[in-house]
Amino acid sequence: MKRNAIDVSVAIMTHPRRRAEAEALAASRPELDATVVVDPDPEGPGNLHCAAAAWAARRPEATHHLVLQDDCRLSERFTSTVLDFTERYPHQALSLFTYWATGTAAALRTAAAAGCRVAEVRESYFPTVAAILPSHLADGFAEFVSDHEDLPEADDITMGAYLYWRGVKRLAVVPSPVEHTGTVSLAGNDYQGDRESVCFEDDADPAGLTWDAAEPDAISGLDPTRPGQDHGYRAHRNLPTRFFVAPWTHRHGAKALAAIGAEDAEATRDEAIAAFLESAPTASPQQLSSLWLAGFTFGADLTATPVRTYAPEGPRTPNRLPLDAAEAVKLLEEPVLGQSLRTTAKGLGAFADEPADTAALTEFYRAAVASGAAHSRED
Structure with missing residues (x-):
C-alpha cells in the first residue's frame, strides 16, 4: 500500500x-x-x-x-x-x-x-x-x-x-x-x-x-470478564503528581454514581431493571445493572465532562463536548455511536446463560444514556 x-x-x-x-x-x-x-x-x-x-x-x-x-x-x-x-x-x-x-x-x-x-x-x-x-x-x-x-x-x-x-x-x-x-x-x-x-x-x-x-478526562464502560462485581464502571484520569499514581481510577456500582453526584439515581436504575425483567424475566439483573450504570455515567459525562482534542498537524477541530441533554440524546442517532451502543449490548448479552434480545438491550442502554444526560447534579 x-x-x-x-x-x-x-x-x-x-x-x-x-x-x-x-x-x-x-x-x-x-x-x-x-x-x-x-x-x-x-x-x-x-x-x-x-x-x-x-x-x-x-x-x-x-x-x-x-x-x-x-x-x-x-x-x-x-x-x-x-x-x-x-x-x-x-x-x-x-x-x-x-x-x-x-x-x-x-x-x-x-x-x-x-x-x-x-x-x-x-x-x-x-x-x-x-x-x-x-x-x-x-x-x-x-x-x-x-x-x-x-x-x-x-x-x-x-x-x-x-x-x-x-x-x-x-x-x-x-x-x-x-x-x-x-x-x-x-x-x-x-x-x-x-x-x-x-x-x-x-x-x-x-x-x-x-x-x-x-x-477524555473520564470514560464509562463494561468489563464482563471480571466475575463477582458490577461490570459497569466509570473511570477518571488522574492528574500527574510528584508521587506515583495510577493513570486512571475505576469506580463500580454505587461508587461510580457517587463520583458524579448521582447517588439518588439508584432508584431510577432499579425501576429500569424491573421494567425490563417484566418483558424478559430470564435476563440477568447483574448484567442489566452493569449496562445501565455504563450508559448512565456515559450520558452524564456527555453533558458535563470536557474532552481535549489534538491534531498531528494544523489547528484542532473544536470538539462537541459537553452538550446539553437534548443534543446528547440526538447524538446517539449518529452511525458510529449508534453502532457502538449495539455492539456493547450484543456483546454483554452474549455472557448471559440465556442471551437477551440485542435490540431490547440496546434500547435499555440508550435509555440509560439519556437518563444520565438529563440528570441534574452539582459538580
Missing part, C-alpha cells in the same frame, strides 16, 4: 492449523501483497515467536509495517482507512481493531461523541489483532524479542512493554477497519465472549468525524 511518502508492507501471522485461513485472507485482498508468516514454534505456549517473525517480515523499502492475525475480516475501505490513519500519525503505534469490552473501546465511544476518530490505547498491552508500526519500531520489536529472555508469551503484552520502553504513543481508531471473525481462540481468549469490534467500519459511516484524537 502506497500513498505519497507512506509505503506499508503487510504480513499475516498464523498457526499451522489456520494456515488455510491466512492464505485465504491474503488472496482476498491481492492489493496488499501480504506475506503469510507461519509460527516457527507452533507447539510453544504462546504466539510471541510468530509475532516476532511477522514483524521482521517488513519489505525493506517500506516506511511502515502492518501485521494482521489470521482471524481478521477487512472492511471495504480498509486500504484507504489504513493510509489515512498512517499519514496523519506516521510516528505512532496504530491499532486497527478494538474489542468492544475494553477501556480503549470506552475511550473511542467518547471520541466519537466528541467528533473524533482516534483515541489513545488505554490498556497496558497493545492490541495486535491488526497493528501498524513505523519501520524502525517493527524491526526493533524482533530484536527486542531475540535480546530478552522470559518475556510474556502473548504478543500483545510483550508489544505493550516494548512500546512503553520506547516511549511511543499508542493510538486506536473508530470505526475499526478490521473485524474479528469469531474463530476459536488459540490463545485461550474464548472466555472474553463475543470478541467483536467496538464498531466495524462496514457497519457505520464515519462521515462527520475528524481524524483528530480525543483525550
Whole structure:
C-alpha cells in the first residue's frame, strides 16, 4: 500500500492449523501483497515467536509495517482507512481493531461523541489483532524479542512493554477497519465472549468525524470478564503528581454514581431493571445493572465532562463536548455511536446463560444514556 511518502508492507501471522485461513485472507485482498508468516514454534505456549517473525517480515523499502492475525475480516475501505490513519500519525503505534469490552473501546465511544476518530490505547498491552508500526519500531520489536529472555508469551503484552520502553504513543481508531471473525481462540481468549469490534467500519459511516484524537478526562464502560462485581464502571484520569499514581481510577456500582453526584439515581436504575425483567424475566439483573450504570455515567459525562482534542498537524477541530441533554440524546442517532451502543449490548448479552434480545438491550442502554444526560447534579 502506497500513498505519497507512506509505503506499508503487510504480513499475516498464523498457526499451522489456520494456515488455510491466512492464505485465504491474503488472496482476498491481492492489493496488499501480504506475506503469510507461519509460527516457527507452533507447539510453544504462546504466539510471541510468530509475532516476532511477522514483524521482521517488513519489505525493506517500506516506511511502515502492518501485521494482521489470521482471524481478521477487512472492511471495504480498509486500504484507504489504513493510509489515512498512517499519514496523519506516521510516528505512532496504530491499532486497527478494538474489542468492544475494553477501556480503549470506552475511550473511542467518547471520541466519537466528541467528533473524533482516534483515541489513545488505554490498556497496558497493545492490541495486535491488526497493528501498524513505523519501520524502525517493527524491526526493533524482533530484536527486542531475540535480546530478552522470559518475556510474556502473548504478543500483545510483550508489544505493550516494548512500546512503553520506547516511549511511543499508542493510538486506536473508530470505526475499526478490521473485524474479528469469531474463530476459536488459540490463545485461550474464548472466555472474553463475543470478541467483536467496538464498531466495524462496514457497519457505520464515519462521515462527520475528524481524524483528530480525543483525550477524555473520564470514560464509562463494561468489563464482563471480571466475575463477582458490577461490570459497569466509570473511570477518571488522574492528574500527574510528584508521587506515583495510577493513570486512571475505576469506580463500580454505587461508587461510580457517587463520583458524579448521582447517588439518588439508584432508584431510577432499579425501576429500569424491573421494567425490563417484566418483558424478559430470564435476563440477568447483574448484567442489566452493569449496562445501565455504563450508559448512565456515559450520558452524564456527555453533558458535563470536557474532552481535549489534538491534531498531528494544523489547528484542532473544536470538539462537541459537553452538550446539553437534548443534543446528547440526538447524538446517539449518529452511525458510529449508534453502532457502538449495539455492539456493547450484543456483546454483554452474549455472557448471559440465556442471551437477551440485542435490540431490547440496546434500547435499555440508550435509555440509560439519556437518563444520565438529563440528570441534574452539582459538580
